[in-house]
Amino acid sequence: MREKTVNLKRLSEHLGLSQTTVSRALNGFPEVSEKTRQKVRDAANKFNYRPSPSASSLATGKAGIIGHVVPISEHRMINPHFSDFLAGASDAYAKAGYDLLIRAAQENQEADIYRDFVSRNRVDGVVVHGPRVNETRIQFLQSIGIPFVVHGRAGGEEHSYSWLDVDNRSAIEKLTNYLIDQGHRRIALVNGLEIMNFAHRRRLGYAAALADHGIGIDPDLISSQDMNEPYGYETTIAKLDMPDPPTAFVYSSVLSAIGGMRAANVRGLLPGQDISLATFDDKLSFLQANGSGNSLPYMTSVTSSIQDAGRRVGEMLMDQISNPGAPPACELWKTDLLIGKTTGRPHAG
């Protein structure tokens, strides 16, 4: 039962060929005849030969691995958004023969990890998660010369590196505009942490929509924290309990929107009727019906699949790894506005 570990040497001896020829046959080099190549392939299959990744990576300098380093600390990056992103990325990697490697980073360890990655090429490239408003990793990665793609953007030199981002600003602007069109004037923004670039941009979109309609910004209607369910709940409760409560809520994540729904429920308000709830929706898979999925979207939202984003980021990174010379690639994804059942005209207060 135990797999007999057959290596290049043994395989080539068995075939009566040199290691060179066998290696070239397997790797598709033109210097070997089709007949020989086929013979080699058959033998490789028969003996279940698989080249050792450490040996070939030692010889080529290619690891065949993409690295994801995630901060494990206070602001948990490993969350449902992340896992959906991973699902997309790992699928793309698997199809192209890459593996996905995750390393958890304590506070301020990230630079060390990147340096470690590159100095002995444990990985061929990295994806950068959760860029901040003041992002330092990008410059650093450029300086140590490792291929990378950012999921999101930092400010500044946007065309000096590769990234994929959704148009957060216009997404939330669109959503806010819709609520305003419905007649809402007091609209709360339950945002993510605004040191994160995406949350910062969403705030801008919110502000722009209000400004376009001559509605002043009430700072009491805005909050900014890590996006989780209790945050959405607490914030919504607090705002509902204001003397002059908002009639509509915009959430930066379905996770906090779920908390908002719970808050509405507890306060006896039916979303869509007594109160309007809308959200940015990453199409997290645990919220998707896995059957035909023909059910109408429940919440009014602007949507963009973070799983698709993960897949695409993975592809972009692999492209960049295989053509080192190519210029940075940037993609800005638009979002779809979906009208669900959780919004309506403001309730006669």
Place this chain on the structure above:
Amino acid sequence: MREKTVNLKRLSEHLGLSQTTVSRALNGFPEVSEKTRQKVRDAANKFNYRPSPSASSLATGKAGIIGHVVPISEHRMINPHFSDFLAGASDAYAKAGYDLLIRAAQENQEADIYRDFVSRNRVDGVVVHGPRVNETRIQFLQSIGIPFVVHGRAGGEEHSYSWLDVDNRSAIEKLTNYLIDQGHRRIALVNGLEIMNFAHRRRLGYAAALADHGIGIDPDLISSQDMNEPYGYETTIAKLDMPDPPTAFVYSSVLSAIGGMRAANVRGLLPGQDISLATFDDKLSFLQANGSGNSLPYMTSVTSSIQDAGRRVGEMLMDQISNPGAPPACELWKTDLLIGKTTGRPHAG
């Protein structure tokens, strides 16, 4: 700025020592004097020397990587449960100098991937996710001889391999008993897919509690599917619309419980008052307040942190890798019953 890639050879030349000595000094072998060792360490730090993982893994046969292979297909394994598990595991790995590798598997590819992992040791061990009732991977992994730990259990030879599981049966039994004690007689079970071992066991716990109280099982009150929000919603709605609806619901996951809450809301029922909702709670981080966390638990639940489970499984696997001779380790975790606000005595129907 570009990192100068200093290797063992260069480092030893600079020190005027042999590669052997430098290697041994760094790896803590006793054959080298403390004075020399310190000198070597200092130089290594100064030049930022880091051994190449591919080279050392080629020489030692150790990859320094733990593999997680996850089916990417229909039954999405990459979900919030998985990401919390990963958060724990990757933290444990990082502390011990291991990396975490994920490979997405298409249907029926798993065995191939394991074979690939072991035949050229890309990884030193794997963790097995989501064991089924009829589980084939365990035997296979034993036969190809790679260290592994199962998150969960399969039936059969429970002491022939290492696993960590929560006591799913007693957890749901406990929860169901509590509801029965509250006076409920018609209790719905919104279970996970019962081809999964954990869901099968939970079903047994549910059945045992009912049987203990002489309550018959109504198959119409039981459902079994992938645990996501829409499933929880649809199922709850459907059951609520029955002629003789249940007064209490037990969910196998907070993900479907959230859907259940939504259903209650839509039907105008307040959990804890008009209807009772209880769930198995893996303490998913997105549902945890990230501050002091002193908020009372909202839902009545049996809880066990899947993130802690991930951490522990990681540790167990690393232990097993470093003592290959050791007997299998098994841990069965108890759950805590927490009384929240979503349950109460049955409503006078």
Place this chain on the structure above:
DNA sequence: ATTCAATTCCAAAGCGCTTTGGGTAATTTA
């Protein structure tokens, strides 16, 4: 002073692959 053991270090042989720099046989051109 001599012997022996412990200490400290080293040269060189792998680990399994890729790739350079030819070589030889088969095929085409003059």
Place this chain on the structure above:
DNA sequence: TAAATTACCCAAAGCGCTTTGGAATTGAAT
């Protein structure tokens, strides 16, 4: 038929580390 390509194939040199099997030095014991 001889010369020049072309098609196929190979030996051997790394890639950067660990580890085997000594060798040289030191200090204590005789």
